[in-house]
Amino acid sequence: MTLRQLRLNLLIGVVGALVCAGNCAAGLVAYSNLGTPIAGAVLGVIPTVFYGERELIRAQRFTPTTSGRLSRLELLMDFATQRYVGRPRNIDQLTLRLVTEENGLPSNTELWSQLFVDQSFRSTGFPDASSISSFDVDAGLTLQEGMHYWLTATAISIGDTPYVWHYTSADVEPRGRYFVRGNEPDALGRWLVTPGVPNGELGLRVTVIPEPAAAALMLAASATLLAVRRRILCI
Numbered sequence: 001m002t003l004r005q006l007r008l009n010l011l012i013g014v015v016g017a018l019v020c021a022g023n024c025a026a027g028l029v030a031y032s033n034l035g036t037p038i039a040g041a042v043l044g045v046i047p048t049v050f051y052g053e054r055e056l057i058r059a060q061r062f063t064p065t066t067s068g069r070l071s072r073l074e075l076l077m078d079f080a081t082q083r084y085v086g087r088p089r090n091i092d093q094l095t096l097r098l099v100t101e102e103n104g105l106p107s108n109t110e111l112w113s114q115l116f117v118d119q120s121f122r123s124t125g126f127p128d129a130s131s132i133s134s135f136d137v138d139a140g141l142t143l144q145e146g147m148h149y150w151l152t153a154t155a156i157s158i159g160d161t162p163y164v165w166h167y168t169s170a171d172v173e174p175r176g177r178y179f180v181r182g183n184e185p186d187a188l189g190r191w192l193v194t195p196g197v198p199n200g201e202l203g204l205r206v207t208v209i210p211e212p213a214a215a216a217l218m219l220a221a222s223a224t225l226l227a228v229r230r231r232i233l234c235i
Contacts, residue, residue, distance in 0.1 A: 027071050030064035030143060032205040033173065034132070037076055037166035039197050041178065043094075044155035044163055057179040058165050059099075059106045059152045059191065060202035062172075068208030070098075070112065070140030073151065076166040076203025077133040078123035092118045093156040094163065098141060098149050105191045106150035106177065112141040120163065132205070143208055151204060152179075167194070168203035175200035 041058050073096060097113040099106050120133040143149065155163040167176060177191045194200055 027207040027209050028066055028068065030066050030068060030145075030206050030208045031062040031172075033062075033168055033170035033201050034074070034076060034203050034205050035168040035170040037131075037203065038169050038199075039167045039194075040164040041167060041176065041194065041202060042164055043153055055154075055181040057152055057154050057181070058202060059150045059177045059179065060204050061101065061106075061148055061150050061174055062204055062206055063148050064143045064145050064206065064208065066208065066210060067143060067145040068210040069142050070137050070206070071209050072137060072207040073135045074132045074205040074207070075135070075153070076131070076168055077120055077153075078131055078164055078166070079120035079133075092120070094120065095154045095156075096135060097152045097154070099152060101148040101150060104174070106152060106179075111149070112137075112139075114138060132203075140208075142211065143206070150177075151206075165202050167197050167199070168201050169199065170201055170203075171199040173201055176202035 041056075043056055043058055079092065094116045095113060096116065098111045100109040100111060101107060102109075114135075114137060116135050119135060121131050123131055153165055175193050175197070177193060179189075179191050181189065
């Protein structure tokens with residue numbers, strides 16, 4: 001093997017290690033309230049009898065127990081294909097956002113967002129605790145341990161929507177919220193709590209890749225490159 005080939009192979013190996021440092025490190029669950037679903041929270045644009053269409057956006061607060069780069073979000077959510085038989089089908093697009101907290105409520109300060117298409121768990125009825133929609137995150141935000149974040153979910157719909165994010169029997173954070181945009185004067189532009197739902201948290205699990213793990217992999221790759229370079233120069 002020539003010196004040039006050795007350097008090329010080494011470069012490929014180091015790049016692979018650096019990529020792995022950001023994506024291959026073991027993920028840790030930084031937050032989870034997953035449990036038995038107790039009620040369904042519909043997303044999207046919903047037609048109403050008296051006020052025309054309204055858009056429902058759902059939000060759940062979480063507080064990471066460890067810092068790290070956001071890598072996966074799992075929601076107790078299903079896409080119930082038979083829920084609205086004979087009505088217009090939903091455009092299967094879901095936008096998840098992370099926003100900061102302001103006065104105990106979701107703020108307008110967006111930290112991260114991503115559009116997901118056709119990735120929800122398919123269900124024809126009420127799901128059980130294993131019915132979880134998993135969403136891998138691109139360019140995840142670095143979450144800080146102990147800081148409050150709100151995850152919001154918005155569906156783009158035509159007619160009725162079969163997207164349902166379920167409340168869970170767990171009791172970890174403040175109750176899930178919903179935001180109404182539309183013509184209803186009693187709810188327009190306000191974050192509200194769904195009445196009559198015990199506990200009322202929306203099922204959510206957050207996975208992060210701890211920053212020290214990624215840094216350790218990058219340090220190991222750099223040390224390998226330096227050691228081999230010194231060996232080459234000494235030959």
